[in-house]
Amino acid sequence: MAAAPLRAVPVGLLSIGQVLAALQDDFADLTPSKLRFLEDQGLVTPERTKSGYRKFSQEHVERVRLVLTLQRDHYLPLKKIAEVLEELDAGRDPVIPGASQRSASTILSSKEVLSSDELCHAAATNKRFLGEAIAAGLLPATEVFPFDAIAQLNALVRLAQAGLTPRHLRSLRVAAEREAEMLAHAVASRGEKQGSPSAVDGSLELVEYLETVRSGVLRRKFGAL
Structure with a gap:
């Protein structure tokens, strides 16, 4: 299989270790080598940093969860799992063979959130620090x-x-709230109803542009130092 092209990796992706921590409670036998094997089989394709390190998005993590669930609970071979993934990638919701009409989407939606304990374990921190982040408004x-x-x-x-x-980053939350209001006003000025799918998509697109501009400014500032 051809190697994934090297390109700038978005902020917010997870390392192999963080993926293992996120899935450990459900799949205790998951190892780095097994993750690499799934990649070799073309079942999951993580991002790659310029140094070649694998980085996983939330979608990658859920894809791994689906593959492991289909293996463990439904005894599907990798070839059949690949067919299920192809159906999903094509925008369809395939029924899992021998699963009493259970579809792939029900498996994907069955574990989309983490408890505070799971989150702290995956990020290698404790509830006290998590509480500080929540108190500062940096996490919900x-x-x-x-x-x-x-x-x-x-x-x-x-x-x-x-x-x-x-505590030092409270100003970041305040700035983000101001930017959110600014972006919401920009979307509303285009006549899109707040909360509509087009308004949400438009807002997220502007968020990406804003992140690109902010990152460029900070990098230039850092370089000037």
């Missing part, structure tokens, strides 16, 4: 978290190790 005050919260909490841990604790 909730009992369950989406998978992308792993990357967010891990980033906060790394920043804290450099002396930038969640």
Whole structure:
């Protein structure tokens, strides 16, 4: 199989270790070598950094979860699993063979969130630090978290190790809220109804553009130092 092209990897992706931590409770026998095997078989294709390190998105993690579930609970061979994935990639929702009409989407949706314990374990931190991040408004005050919260909490841990604790980053939340209002106004000015699919898609697209601009400014500033 041809190697994945090297390109800039988006912020917020997970390392192999973080993927293992996120899935460990459900798949205790999952190892780095097994993840690499799934990649070799073309069942999951993680991003690659310029140094060649694998990085996984939430979609990659859920794809791995589906593959492992189909192997363990439904005894499907890899060839049949590949066919299920092809159906999903084509926008269809295939029924799992021998699963009493259970579809692939029901498996994908069965574990989309993490408990606070699972999140802290995956990000190699503790509930006290998680509480500090929540108190600063950098993570939602909730009992369950989406998978992308792993990357967010891990980033906060790394920043804290450099002396930038969640308390120091309160201004980041305030700035983000102002930017969200600005983007919402820009979308509304195009006549799109707030909350509609087109408005949501438009807002997310503007968020990506804004992140690109912010990253460029910060990188240039850092270079000037």
